[in-house]
Amino acid sequence: GQQxxxxxxxxxxxxxxxxxxxxTSSSIFNTWLWYKQDPGEGPVLLIALYKAGELxxxxxxxxxxxxxxxxxxxxxxxxxxxxxxxxxxxxxxxxGGSQGNLIFGKGTKLSVKP
Amino acid sequence: SQTIHQWPATLxxxxxxxxxxxxxxxxxxxxNLYWYRQAAGRGLQLLFYSVGIGQISSEVPQNLSxxxxxxxxxxxxxxxxxxxxxxxxxxxxxxxxxxxxxxGTRLTVV
Numbered sequence: 001g002q003q004x005x006x007x008x009x010x011x012x013x014x015x016x017x018x019x020x021x022x023x024t025s026s027s028i029f030n031t032w033l034w035y036k037q038d039p040g041e042g043p044v045l046l047i048a049l050y051k052a053g054e055l056x057x058x059x060x061x062x063x064x065x066x067x068x069x070x071x072x073x074x075x076x077x078x079x080x081x082x083x084x085x086x087x088x089x090x091x092x093x094x095x096g097g098s099q100g101n102l103i104f105g106k107g108t109k110l111s112v113k114p
Numbered sequence: 115s116q117t118i119h120q121w122p123a124t125l126x127x128x129x130x131x132x133x134x135x136x137x138x139x140x141x142x143x144x145x146n147l148y149w150y151r152q153a154a155g156r157g158l159q160l161l162f163y164s165v166g167i168g169q170i171s172s173e174v175p176q177n178l179s180x181x182x183x184x185x186x187x188x189x190x191x192x193x194x195x196x197x198x199x200x201x202x203x204x205x206x207x208x209x210x211x212x213x214x215x216x217x218g219t220r221l222t223v224v
Contacts, residue, residue, distance in 0.1 A: 031211045042120075042204050042215030043158070050211065088158065092211065102148055102206065102213050106157035 003027075006089055006105025013079055014113050021108040022073040023089035032065050032072040033090040037107075043088055047074070081112050116141035120205045120216030127223055133178075133192040135219050137205030140186065145207040147188040149180055152202040152218075164188060195223045 003026040013019055023032070031050055035043035047058050049065035049072060056063055062075045072091070076083055089105040120137045127133060139145050146165050150158040160173045162180035170180050177196055181189045188205060200223045205216040 033212065035215075040202075040218070040220070042206075042218045045212055045214065048212050086155075090213070092213075102146075102163070102208065103160060104150075104158040109155065 004089075004091065004103060004105050006108060008108055009106065010109040010111070012111050012113060015079060015081060017079055019076040019079050019083070019110060020073060021087060021089075022071060023091070023105045024071040025091050026070070027091075028069040029091035029093055030069065031092040032063070033092060034061075034063050034072070034074045035088045035090060035104075037086045037088065039085070046087075076110075079110075079112055084110055084112050086110070116207075116214070118205065118207055118214055118216045120219060122219060123217065124220045125222070127195050127221065129197055129223055130194045133190070133195050133199070133221070135190040135203055135205075135221075137188045137190075137216055138186055139207045142186070142207070142209055144185060145209045147182065148206040148208075148213070149188065149190050150204040150206065152204060154202075158204065162190070197223050199223050 006023045034047045036046050037043040046061055047056050047063040049056055049063055052065055052069045053067045054065040060077045065072055086107040086109050088107050090102055092102055117140045148163045149161040151161055152158050162170055162172055164170050164182045167182055167185055178192050200221055203219045206213050
């Protein structure tokens, strides 16, 4: 079956440091989504990637869609305390509105030392 | 704009009691709908997804069931709750690439 690996599982970093996390899959996808979840809330979409090789930024966040379409990474620059949370990758196949079974990585729990 | 509503936000239910969690989406039509469960500090486990009215796919055999009586309504149910049903339940929708989540329901079975 399809395998999705997200790493690292957790990170403790100093405020101001850069953070990097990634996901790899055994299957090819045409979309990679990255979410952040704060405690007790639903995940919020951070970045969506649609093309292999695509590099997209959203403020201090940068994500890339791997050229093989089997991986993606998310970088956070100059981390701040509000970056604390769980980050999930979610690769997806979608074709013009047809169903896409949305699966998630196991998450990267980010804790920032003040 | 599209919005997703999920309720209740928290629920405490005794073992053996029934369950009904509701999720509705506004501002779109024919969305794909999903139910996930999340154990504390863990990943998102896909329980059910639906591509249309009356169409339900189950990912994990369990004590729960789902129904989609209307295009933008998705219901998660159980006839008799187990202690192991406790968790954080999330509803999500998409219509293509990007998916969006409700605020979640914290279910505690006692």
